[in-house]
Amino acid sequence: MASSQSSNFEIxxxxxxxxQRTVDLRGGTISVSYYEDIFSPSITAKVQVVNTGDxxxxxxxxxxxxxxxxxxxxxxRLELKILDKGENKSGIDxxxxxxxxxxxxxxxxxxxxxxxxxxxxxxxxxxxxSNETTRVQRKYANPIHTTVKQILKNVIHTxxxxxxxxxxxxxxxxxxxxMKKPFTVLVSLAAKAVPSSGxxxxxGFVFYQTQDGFNFKSIDGLIKQKPKATYYYTEVNxxxxxxxxxxxxxxxxxxxxxxxxxxxxxxxxxxQRMFFNPLNFSFxxxxxxxxxxxxxxxxxxxxxxxxxxxxxxxxxGSDVSLGEVPTRILSGIVDIGTMEKDVSLKxxxxxxxxxNGNPSDYMAQSIMxxxxxxxxxxxxxxxxxxxxxxxxxxxCEFPKxxxxxxxxxxxxxxxxxxxxxxxxxxxxxxxxxxxxIRDNFGINKE
Numbered sequence: 001m002a003s004s005q006s007s008n009f010e011i012x013x014x015x016x017x018x019x020q021r022t023v024d025l026r027g028g029t030i031s032v033s034y035y036e037d038i039f040s041p042s043i044t045a046k047v048q049v050v051n052t053g054d055x056x057x058x059x060x061x062x063x064x065x066x067x068x069x070x071x072x073x074x075x076x077r078l079e080l081k082i083l084d085k086g087e088n089k090s091g092i093d094x095x096x097x098x099x100x101x102x103x104x105x106x107x108x109x110x111x112x113x114x115x116x117x118x119x120x121x122x123x124x125x126x127x128x129x130s131n132e133t134t135r136v137q138r139k140y141a142n143p144i145h146t147t148v149k150q151i152l153k154n155v156i157h158t159x160x161x162x163x164x165x166x167x168x169x170x171x172x173x174x175x176x177x178x179m180k181k182p183f184t185v186l187v188s189l190a191a192k193a194v195p196s197s198g199x200x201x202x203x204g205f206v207f208y209q210t211q212d213g214f215n216f217k218s219i220d221g222l223i224k225q226k227p228k229a230t231y232y233y234t235e236v237n238x239x240x241x242x243x244x245x246x247x248x249x250x251x252x253x254x255x256x257x258x259x260x261x262x263x264x265x266x267x268x269x270x271x272q273r274m275f276f277n278p279l280n281f282s283f284x285x286x287x288x289x290x291x292x293x294x295x296x297x298x299x300x301x302x303x304x305x306x307x308x309x310x311x312x313x314x315x316x317g318s319d320v321s322l323g324e325v326p327t328r329i330l331s332g333i334v335d336i337g338t339m340e341k342d343v344s345l346k347x348x349x350x351x352x353x354x355x356n357g358n359p360s361d362y363m364a365q366s367i368m369x370x371x372x373x374x375x376x377x378x379x380x381x382x383x384x385x386x387x388x389x390x391x392x393x394x395x396c397e398f399p400k401x402x403x404x405x406x407x408x409x410x411x412x413x414x415x416x417x418x419x420x421x422x423x424x425x426x427x428x429x430x431x432x433x434x435x436x437i438r439d440n441f442g443i444n445k446e
Contacts, residue, residue: 007384007425011081011095012047014104014121016070023055023066025078030426032082034092036390037420038208038222041131041183045080045102045123048109052116065117067110076104078123082425084384091386092211092423099160103129125209130156136177136185144169144193148186148207148216155182161214167205167221169193171361175335183207186216191366195220202300203362204369210389217391219369223301223439225393227415231382232397246383249396250431254412256377260312260322267328268371269293269311271364277334284360291364294323303393303415304375304440330363372439378416384423384430392418396436414443 009032012025028051035044049066056069066072079095080102094100102123109120134155140147145168152158171194177185190205195218202220209215233249263269273289276282294311311323378396388394393415400409416436423432 006428007091007430008083009425009427010083010091011079013079013095014066014070015077015079017073017075021056021070023070025049025051025066027051028055032080032425034423034425035420036208036210038206038390038417039419041187041207041209042125042128043209043211047078047080047121047123048118049121050116050118065112067107067112067117067119072104072107072119072121074104074106075129078102078104078121080123084386084430099126099158101126105129125160127156127158127160127209127214130158131181131183134182135179136182137179139174139176141172141174143172144189144205145216147173148189151182151186152214158214160209162212165213165215165217167217168196169205169218170196190216191370192362193218194362194365202369203365206391208390210391211386212389215391219373220301222391222393222417223303227395228388228392229385230395230397231380233399246385248383250381250383252378252380252398254376255379255435256374258375263371264322264327266367266371267291267326267330267364268368269323270326271328271330271367272326273360273364274329274331275334275359276332277336279336289360290326291368292324293368294321302440302444303417303438304444305414305442330359330367332359332363334359373417373419373437375440376412376416376438377419378436380434380436382432382434384425384432386423386432388418388421388432388434390418390421394418394436410443411441414438414441 009026009029012029012032013022014025015022025047028049030048030050031046032048033046051066054063055066056064063069070076078101081091081093081095083091094102103126104121105124105128106122107119108122109118111118134157136151136155140150142150145166149161149163149166152161171192173189173192186207190207192203193205193216194203195205202218204219205216206219206222207214207216229247231247231249233252270290270292272286273284273291275284275289311321314320314322314325380396395415396413398409398412400407416438419435419437421432421434424430
């Protein structure tokens, strides 16, 4: 387990754009912060540097500062490797693989004096730059997960992903790129994908990057993971040598505990779907277009107690709950797909019976899945654990107010998914901050 109160900046080599000069930043680095988020297509990092003005040697004069001597103008490559000072020497490594080097996207907080300079390097992977310089142009007509791999390989030109991290989708989607940015297309495909082993109301994927590369995974699949670790919160002080401190929650606060009005506005519980098919001039029938979470909630995978989410009744004495009344109307034109020249109108009409990317099959489901994930949201700080990734599931134990120290709160405790995390490193301390989310209350005992 990678946890410690200090860290070792093993490699921090910054290379100039012309690849003629390099500078070792280890001596002047104050802190490094590394970020992941399941709703962000790429990782980011920040390096805060303070140093004297004689870091870069010049053949035509005295030594200069990093900012002017390298010079720092954006696009410089950084080799980064940080190790914990624990026995197993875990950490983060963006130095050994050329596909994983980070690049300077901007330089901020620049302060210069006659003796010192300080600045912050904002870092991004090379794929973030490729996303701005390439466009999706050609037609794709494959299963969605196959299209994702093709865009990563042939448009972004990266091999920074593993096949096991690109989850299979059961549905195909035919479209033309229309010169959109790759990340824009990949995120839109995630909202349309249905997992290959999915049942009703399981639509909704996320496209994101971690230390291990790019991921395209279903929310349903992420929820079914086994917990990566168990963390507990206690006000009882532990000794510095107690290994259980590795799994102690240093502090936390509940950012959100349900937002009923917002979820009703977004149609998370019930919606009315109304779509027009331009080939057979038909509309979705009112009964076919009705989506209610109550019909699916007992069969859904949950981080909390399965089927525990109880919605209030419309009013006193009513048998109708908020999960049975549509609160949003979803409308649009059915996407029949991009047809080849030799496809006849008759064949197209046959195809319209099972239209390409039918929004009736995924739109209401994905809206429900995305928004239900934010039923509970907790911000938490723990000892640095670089083994954790965005998208991992962890178990948290919180004490019950007013009870004994060993009595846990069965409503707030349980499984949570890591939406985003930040590993923060300084020479004398390190920690991990996380935002945890889940779709239900209680403890999942399945």
